[in-house]
Amino acid sequence: MVCAAYSYIYVFSPHSYVVDSKIEPFYKGGKVQVSYLPCYIFCTCESRVNVLEISTGKIVHSVQHDDQEDITSFALSCDDEMLVTASRALLLKQWDWRQAQCTRSWRAIHTVPVASMTFDPTSTLVATGxxxxxxxxxxxxxxYCTHNLKGSSGVVHLVQFHPDISRLQLFSSSLDCGIRLWDLRSSQCVCVLKSHYSAVTSLSFSPDGGTMVSSGRDKICTVWDLKAQKAKRTVPVYEAVEGVVLLPENEDLSQIGVKSKDLHFITAGSKGVMRVWEASTARCVYAQTLSEEEEEKDDDPRRLTYLLLLPASSRLATVTAEHNIVLYQLPGLTTQQQFVGYNDEVLDVKFVGKGDSHIVVATNSCQLKVFELLTNSCQILYGHTDTVLSLDVFKKGFLFASCSKDRSVRVWQMDSDSGQVHVFLVTCCLLVSSSPCLLISCPCFLQDVNSVAVSPNDKLLATGSQDRTAKLWSLAGEVEVGMLGVFRGHRRGVWAVCFSPVDQVLASSSADGVTKLWSLQDFSCLKTFEGHDASVLKVVFVSRGTQLLTSGSDGLVKLWTIKTNECVKTLDAHQDKVWGLHASRKDDKMVTGSADSNITVWVDVTEVELAEEQAKQEDQILKQQELSNLLHEKKYLKALGLAISLDRPRTVLTVIKAIRQVENSHELLETTVLKLRVDQKESLLRYCAVWNTNARNCQDAQAVLQVLLTHLPPEELLQYQGARTHLEGLIPYTERHMQRIGNLLQASMFLNYMWQKMRVAGAPSR
Structure with missing residues (x-):
């Protein structure tokens, strides 16, 4: 039965995959800045500054110091033109970031690394703390360096220019928790504004420049009168604040509690939410709400570390301790986009949504991440209390299940229109797999189970275990499970099992580095696929059951043709274990997730490649016909040029032989060869080096070489690609041909001599 099925399904062409898109780490902590025209997000990632395009969620530019040293700070100019970076090697670099080119570099003069940096509003001055x-x-x-301001105690972690450049004022803060006001005309510290008892984290100025709000980790915000250089009000905010932003005036912000024209500001900090405060009354008028599952804990990784205002688009951006960047739209503070800077180790990944428009990802955390593939925008799902280990998707793609170390399974439902995901069902289980109407979990009597799979008809269940076996179970009812048999043959634990969509076979992958195909009828091993150098972690059927995709801890994904046991393609896009592997429902895409924190979406290009190959063959046929016509019409120059463009040395040789057979062949060959373009002459020289190795073609090669060497100066010939190698290769064979011709000439002369002697000896005497 299995063989009969194979004879039918192999009419389909094997698939071929190429990388379509990637979700890769771009931010691991440090400074974040958004361009004034809010198109790009700039953020540090170790020794690089990455530029993320907001509309696509992809890294479009990246700059890196040559010394590979970590970047400690950077600043983008207010006109979005210049980027300046500082590294641990005490080197400052100025960049044309769109071209990723360093335009200038200089020593920072600081004796230790730069901790903070900012541009002035005119984009002509940059300050480094x-x-x-x-x-x-x-x-x-x-x-050149214009000022050297001394007097701060310890690390200067904050520098910021007054928005009114005519005042020539700079604000800074260091370990003494004071805010220093520097007069740049006199290079003196005018005053120290003292109110905070811990690190000052951010400053925000009113449009008229007369009022400033400062935030700190001492759980207060202070409103300052800059004219009087005194604190107007201290607002207790009851959380360590990392960012503060004054809300824009003359806008209707009633949706977030702003109902008067008094000064209002937003704070973000340790509680993981933004809150709006009325400065005159020190009252919180609005706070973001969290669901019960999202409520903050003592070490909540969602605490906010940055708050940025995007004035050109009336948006706000926050950065979380988990390296997520979230964009909110005013006036309602509605979530617009969310980008995940670092995914940690990816444990599983699956396609979900209408037309596989999203992927759901389980990383080394208790949260799930749902990415929209078009924009890389992410929704984070809270609910599990321990690491999520596995995912599976119901066939229609709008329901998916997750299982966690917290011994629970959660079923999530995606809205088909908005793409928003909500928890649907919670049960207490260990591992999960799912089918259209059935939720399966491994009960406690199954020990060390790594994988579970349900047959396409929902009647069979397969499990893969650390005991080196896979087992087949019967699903007689919704709760009754009976074992049918055991698949034995792997030498180490079985990591994954998968049913064929068309045949009565099961695929299993193991830590012994092999993948096996088993018969469901007699539990025998039908085929073994060897090729991975390490554990095979996942296996799935593709190409309507004619091929297998496997992923391993060697970072490779392999595509196998079942009929021939052949690995037809190896896909190399990861540097660590590939735990996640899933094919789309239409069988036209797949997604892989790895311990290197990279998620790669692959697209099937079989039809494209076939179409390109067919078009190429058709073009070759047309050109071959054209070549035949040109030879028939004795248009040798066009024929020679066309043959060279097709890169067909044999056809080029045919044209050369045709030229040498006509009357005045030497003159015609000379005229034709010299009219070729330089690149065509390069190819002709390369062909001659090959022809000259064969005695039957050496005369044609020598004829062409005579033209090239006679009429082209040595300087020009040596500029040809590979000319020296070709010319050196010509010498020994040419010497051999000359020796052979010399011997032939000598033999012919001896024959002629003997013939003459014979004639003289045989002549009648007088």
Whole structure:
């Protein structure tokens, strides 16, 4: 029965995959800045500054210091044109970030790394705050240091210019928790604004520049009168605040509690939510709400570390401790987009949604992440209390299940229109697999089970275990399970099992590095696929059951043709274990997730490649016909050029032989060859080096070489690609041909001599 099925299904073409898109780490902590025209997000990732395009969620530019040192700080100019970075090697670099080109580099003068950096509103001055307690100001146009401000105690972790450049004022903060106001005309500290008792985290200015709000980790915000240089009000906010932003005036913000024209500001910090405060009354007028599952804990990874205002688009951006960047739209503070900077180890990944428009990802955490593939925007799902281990999707794609170390299974439902996901059902189980109307979990009597799979008709269940076996179970009812048999043959634990969509066979992959195909009728091993150098972690059927995809801890994904046991393609896009592997319902895409934190979406290009190959063959046929016509019409120059463009040395040789057979062949060959383009002459020289190795073609090669060597200067010939190698290869064979011709000439002369002697000896005497 299995063989009969194979004879039918192998009419389909094997699939071929290429990378379509990637979701890769782009932010692992540090500074984040959004361009003034809110198109790009700039963020540090170890030794690089990555530029993320907001509309697509993809890294479009990246700059990196040559010394590979970590970047400690950076600043983007207010006109979005210049980027300046500072590395641990105490080097400052100025970049044309769109071209990823360094336009200038100079020593930072600081004795220890730069901790903070900012541009002034005119984009001509950049200030650097060092860990040595000093502040340097640099004129990036005239390229020199304009100020060296001393007096701060410890690391200067915050520097910011007053928005009114005519005031020439710079604000800074260091370990003494004071806010220093520097007069850049006199290079003196005018005053120290003291109110905070811990690190000052951010400053925000009113549009008229007369009021400033500062935030700190001492759970207060202070409203300052900059004219009087005194605190107007201290607002207790009851959380360590990492960012504060003054809300824009003359906008209707009633949706977030702003009902008066008094000064209002937003804070973000340790509680993981944004809150709106009325400065005059020190009252919280609005706070984001969290669901019961999202309520903050003592070490909540969702605490906010940055709050940024995007004035050109009336949006706000926050950065979480989990390296997620979230964009909110005013006036309602509705979530617009969310980007995940770092996924940690990816344990499982599945396609979900209408037309497989999303993927759900289980990482080394208790949250699930649902990415929209078009924009890379992410929705984070809370509910599990321990690491999520496995995922499975119901056939229609709008329901999926997750199982966790917290010994629970959750079923989630995606809205078909909005793409939003909500928890649907919670049960207490260990591992999960699912079918259209059936939820299966492994009961406690199954020990060390790594994988569960349900047959397409929902009547059979397969499990793969650490005991080196896979087992087949009967699903007689919704709760009754009976074992039918055991598949034995793997030498180490079985990581994954998968039913064929068309045949009565089961695939299993193991830590012994092999994948096996088993008969469901007699439990015998039908085929073994060897090729991975390490554990095979996942296996799935593709191409309507004619091929297998496997992923291993060697970071490779392999495509196998079942009929021939042949690995037809190896896909290399990961640097670590590939735990996640899933094919789309239409069988036209697949997705892989790895311990290297990368998620790769692959697209099937079989039809495209077939169409390209067919078009190429048709073009070759047309050109071959055209070549025959040109030879028939004795248009040798066009024929030679066409043959060279097709890269057909044999056809080129045919044209050369045809030229040498006509009257005045030497002159015609000379005229034809010299009219070729330089690249065509390069190819002709390369062909001659090959022809010259064969005695039957050496005369044609020598004829062409005579033209090239006679009429082209040596300097031009040596500029040809590979000319030296070709010319050196010509010498020994040419010497051999000359020796052979010399011997032939000598033999012919001896024959002629003997013939003449014979004639003389045989002549009648007088």
């Amino acid at each position: 060092g860990c040595d307690g000093t502040i340097k100001l640099w004129d990036v146009l005239k390229q």
